[in-house]
Amino acid sequence: MKRLLTFIPVALLLILSGCSEGPSYLAGGVMFPDYTDITIPFNIAPLNFRIGEAQQVCLTASGRGTYNFKSKGELLSFPMKTWKAMLQAEKGSQLDIQVTYLDAEGHTVSMQPFSWKISSEPIDRYMSYRLIEPAYEVWNTMQIEERDIETFSSRFLGDNGNAGNSCMNCHTSNRSGTSFMHLRGRNGGTLLNRNGHLLKLDTKTDSTMGGAVYGDISRDGRYGVFAAANITFAIHTHSSMRMEVFDTASDLLVIDFDNLTVTDSKAVKGKEFQETFPCFSADGKIIFFCRAPFCEQPGNTMRMHYDIAAVSFNPETGRVGDTIRTVISGASHNVSFSHPKCSPDGRFLLVTAAAYGTFPVWHQEAELWMIDLRNGHVNIMTGTNAWRADTYHSWSSNSRWITFASKRDDNVYGRPYMAFVNEDGKTGKAFLLPQKDPYVYYTTLKSFNLPELYTAKEEYNARTVARIYNSTQSVKVAYKSRD
Amino acid sequence: MRAKSRFWEYFFVFIFFACCWMWLAFAIPSLVEFKEHVSAFIFGPQLISNYISKPAFLSVLTGDFLTQFFYLHKYAGPTVMTILYVILWLGLTRSFILCGAGKAACHTALLPVAVEMFLANYINYPVSATVASVLSVWTALFCMKAGKERLRIMLFLLAMVVSYHLVCGAYTIVLLFLYGLFYRRKPVVVAVGIAAVVLGMTISGLCCNLSLVGTVLYPVVPGYKLPNTAFFLLIPSIVLVSGLFSLILRPWLGILTTTLAFFASLYTSYDYTTEYMVTMNIHAGRRNWEKVWQMAVEAPDDYFYGYFYRNLCLAREGCLPDRLLDYQQIPEGGMNVPVSQGMDYLWYFASVDQLMEVGDISQATGCALLCQTIMPGGHSTHMLRRLAELSMIAGDTDVARKYLGILSHNLVHRQWARQMSEYLDKGEIPDELEHFRRISSKTDHIFLQSDWEGSLLSLTATSPDNRTALDYLLCSYLLAKKTRSFVIHYDRYYHGRFDIDGQAPELYQEALLSTATNRADYLKIVSRYKIDSSVSSRYDRFLDAFSNSGGVVSNLNEFKGTYWHYIVSHNLSSLNTSE
Incomplete structure (x- = not known):
């Protein structure tokens, strides 16, 4: 009996003995993530990194002071307190970094020195993203996670495991207390959060094309502007392109969250043009969106070039204007634009430019472009973009940081990158959201999708979302004719 | 006389477990092995944290660890599972005896094992669930054997609060039932035990964001190839029943009940079609095409899976049009599978093989990703290998390295991963993959998912050498x-x-x-x-x-x-x- 009782601890020991790190995911001497020569906010969590096959890693940071860090093994993990103190002390200055490591053969190797500029501009403390398998349109488990960028803590805002295994998407915040996310499935709806008060909206009306999809919230939180679209999936024959998503029809609609009404305008609906990805300008008086003439698809998908267009909006009356203005033409730049996002200071419009179509996430060539709204100058952000898809961007509330999902590392799994934006709209080298152990990016089979920055922690969690999802009650928005 | 009857009692037990092993090894060997294909145990720094963040972490961790060895040899799975059954039986027998059972205990304790055998016939019944029952029973036994009464109750209550996170919902109920049997004459103590279980499950379920059903059933994922998820609750129920039987039945009745339960279990749960399909998948996964062909030509007339692989084998040999009608065919379903949501996931495995053979690497990758996504645990070593190969064919070396990196942390697949990595290091790919690269589409256009005609037309138009795709296209037209x-x-x-x-x-x-x-x-x-x-x-x-x-x-x-x-x-x- 006693001998048998020892079986369980022996089995456990056997298992735990296998829990060593195993072979490195990185080639010898490779630093992951690449944190060389970057500008970082003073309130970022420690930039823990690994050096492939290193037995020991030492880092010396020299700025106003000198700081030494050392690790056993390939992971250099910075102590939180020391890291915070270092960034606070070096705010606004530059740290010169020297990394040396002991390689697999026991030789000491010095890396090329690099620098970290410590910006005194903070990045918004919270980031939400969706964790989803990049299996095209199908998901199994899906979570919307809220990450505290200043630490490594995170929690689920939504988990489809307790919400009917339904799709959850587009967690979008106006950075001042109002946010929404869409819940699909049997009890689905648009979950509106206004300062912690949650409401499930049914945004479908007989007078609009369908329910709300991609959208944005005005700064005061009163209005939401959305695209309503018939979304279809297709496959590329060329293996590296993988998937294409297109709209067979799409319109814009505006929801008044105070009065729970939905309205539209002839200018942004109808079959002649397809409108999608709307966003408000910083003052809420303009709606930017993507627009292209209607084409039959998928036959013409590769010829679809969306422009960035603008239409006026009256925040007092909730009326969408009649005149469409093209901000930048996609066809004239031989690209198709998507996801316009206006900087909170109102000066820049950050967009994604891809070769064609309206779903750049699987387009390797997709990159971020910064449009200066004062003079129309376009910055193609060569220092920030990579040769693989950079999409789904979001601004920090002080307009000095952006985050986006990038497939630069492996072309399939999106990872959240961040970059500094200076007052002139010039952007720095992007860096990966730090993790306690960056290997999480190698071991996960999920994409970090739709990263969104905001300052205040959401006042709900996955259980609240599940409760609301599982309740059959939802508030139906009423159609209100513009005229 | 007594020794003689004891001998026959244990002889019966021996025969019972020998039958278990033989059933697993000869009746459903592929089903057992396939449990490895639809899971992935990855060593590494995140291993413990990945498991600990979910309920039942100890049983899932142990179960997944043991499952990986099922890939090594066809008898590895049956042997591991039989050992687990023996340990479960030993724990139950001892527990029933401590609860006051008589001689029938050693036979009635086989009833839960018979139910385990019933459940083992389903692919998605994980080994971790069997481990969970073992852990629950032995935890109960450990508590029962604690010296003092107060200590015993304390240990039981503690175990019931924490066992949900360690073991899982349904098996916490096993623990509760054994506790109930042990303290059946002390209703207050039993009531406190029930409260402890409810408390433990509620706290852990809330922490892990699980629904009520998910809380009770975890790690079995509702709706996955287990025809009725409520089957999972059979184990705790049968533990209670067998415990009660052990108190009242005579040994010969125990033997009779167990024998009947064993045969009834196997008779009701055995499904040769599934065994056939997974055997085919296993052989195709190992590129053992001779076996696939052998099985395909011997397929009964209503096995469309056999038709599908038979046509695939003919296409591989370049004799699809020559021999297509030598065999029974159906107008639809024998050539192309429209990949769609809600499809039985065994068809995804077949579809990936077929799409690769015709050179549709793009759709094969989509299908493999989709298949991996809908796995109960969200990962599959079979699909990870396929995805690594497909990425190598497509020239997506970075993501190929990611998949190979993950597989290199699995004990049984790491050697293969290392070999593939060596090819990548040299900037090469294996010859068999080079063939797929050669026949894959060279130009890009868009077609709707599951449009086999669009896919084959594109391959035919852009890769003149791709005779397989052309024959598939022409033969598909003819069959339709x-x-x-x-x-x-x-x-x-x-x-x-x-x-x-x-x-x-x-x-x-x-x-x-x-x-x-x-x-x-x-x-x-x-x-x-x-x-x-x-x-x-x-x-x-x-x-x-x-x-x-x-x-x-x-x-x-x-x-x-x-x-x-x-x-x-x-x-x-x-x-x-x-x-």
Whole structure:
């Protein structure tokens, strides 16, 4: 009996003995993530990194002071307190970094020195993203996670495991207390959060094309502007392109969250043009969106070039204007634009430019472009973009940081990158959201999708979302004719 | 006398476990092995944190760890599972005896094992669930054996609060039932135990964001190839029943009950179709095409999975049109599987194999990702290997390295991962993958998912060497009786390219002849496509026989294996069919 009782601890020991790190995911001497020569906010969590096959890693940071860090093994993990103190002390200055490591053969190797500029501009403390398998349109488990960028803590805002295994998407915040996310499935709806008060909206009306999809919230939180679209999936024959998503029809609609009404305008609906990805300008008086003439698809998908267009909006009356203005033409730049996002200071419009179509996430060539709204100058952000898809961007509330999902590392799994934006709209080298152990990016089979920055922690969690999802009650928005 | 009866009692137990092992090893070996294919145990720094963040972490961790060895040898899975059953039985027997059971304990303790055998016949019943029952029972036994009464109760209550996170919901109920049996004369103590279980499950379920059903059933994922998730609750129920039986039954009744339960379990749960399908998947996964072919040709008539792989094997050998109608065929389903949500996931495995063979690497990758996504645990070593290969074929070396990196942390797949990584380091890919790269689409256009015609047309148009895709396209048209499409694409891609040195396969000649609407047309076809005289004279005879057949297919048996016979046997009303 006693001998048998020892079986369980022996089995456990056997298992735990296998829990060593195993072979490195990185080639010898490779630093992951690449944190060389970057500008970082003073309130970022420690930039823990690994050096492939290193037995020991030492880092010396020299700025106003000198700081030494050392690790056993390939992971250099910075102590939180020391890291915070270092960034606070070096705010606004530059740290010169020297990394040396002991390689697999026991030789000491010095890396090329690099620098970290410590910006005194903070990045918004919270980031939400969706964790989803990049299996095209199908998901199994899906979570919307809220990450505290200043630490490594995170929690689920939504988990489809307790919400009917339904799709959850587009967690979008106006950075001042109002946010929404869409819940699909049997009890689905648009979950509106206004300062912690949650409401499930049914945004479908007989007078609009369908329910709300991609959208944005005005700064005061009163209005939401959305695209309503018939979304279809297709496959590329060329293996590296993988998937294409297109709209067979799409319109814009505006929801008044105070009065729970939905309205539209002839200018942004109808079959002649397809409108999608709307966003408000910083003052809420303009709606930017993507627009292209209607084409039959998928036959013409590769010829679809969306422009960035603008239409006026009256925040007092909730009326969408009649005149469409093209901000930048996609066809004239031989690209198709998507996801316009206006900087909170109102000066820049950050967009994604891809070769064609309206779903750049699987387009390797997709990159971020910064449009200066004062003079129309376009910055193609060569220092920030990579040769693989950079999409789904979001601004920090002080307009000095952006985050986006990038497939630069492996072309399939999106990872959240961040970059500094200076007052002139010039952007720095992007860096990966730090993790306690960056290997999480190698071991996960999920994409970090739709990263969104905001300052205040959401006042709900996955259980609240599940409760609301599982309740059959939802508030139906009423159609209100513009005229 | 007593020793003799004891011998027979234990002999029965021995026979019982020998039967268990033989059943697992010979009746459902592939089903057991396939449990490894639909899971992935990855060592590494995140291992413990990944598991600990979910309920039942200890049983899932141990179960997944043991499952990986199922890949190594066909007897590894049955042996591991039988050992687990023996440990479960030992724990239950001892527990029942401590609860006051008599001699029947050692036999009634086999009842839960019989139910485990019943559940083992389902792919998605994880080994971790069996581990969970073992851990629950032994935890109960450990608590029962604690010295003092107060300590015993304390240990039990503590175990019931924490066991949900360590073991899982349903098996916490096992613990509760054993506790209830042990303290059956102390209702207050039992009530406190129930409260402890509810508390433990509620706290852990809330922390892990699980629904009520998910909380009780975890790690079994509701809705996945386990026909009724409530089956999972059989184990705790049967533990209670067998515990009660052990208190009241005589040994011979225990033997009888167990024997009946064992055979009833196997009879009700055994499904040869699933065993056949997973065996096929395993062989195809290991690229053991000879075995696949052998199984495919021996498939019963209603096994479409067999048709599918048989046609795939023929295409691999380059003799799809030559031998297609040597075997039973169906108008749809034997050539292409429209990949869609809600499809039985075993078809995803088959579809990935077929899409790779025809060179549709893009859709094969999508299908493999999709398949991996819908796995109960969200990962599969089988699909990770396929994804690594597909990424290598597509030249996506970075993501190939990611998959290989993950597999290199698995004990049984790491050697393969290392070999593939060496190819990548040298900037090469294995020859068999090079073939797929050669036949894959060179240009890009968009088609709707599951549009096999669009996919094959694109491959045919852009890769002139891709004879497999062309034969698949033409044969698919023929089986679907789309003769007009067949002729158009035969003319465009086959005629003058592949029939230049001789005649086309007889199937194609027969199909071409069948499109003739009158004598002049017939002669034109014979001359244009150089139809063999034996084929044309056979067609003449067929037409005579057809007109005299009186609509009875059996009168046309001498033409079995011809395209004309295929058409009439599937639709007598029109010989000259078109889409």
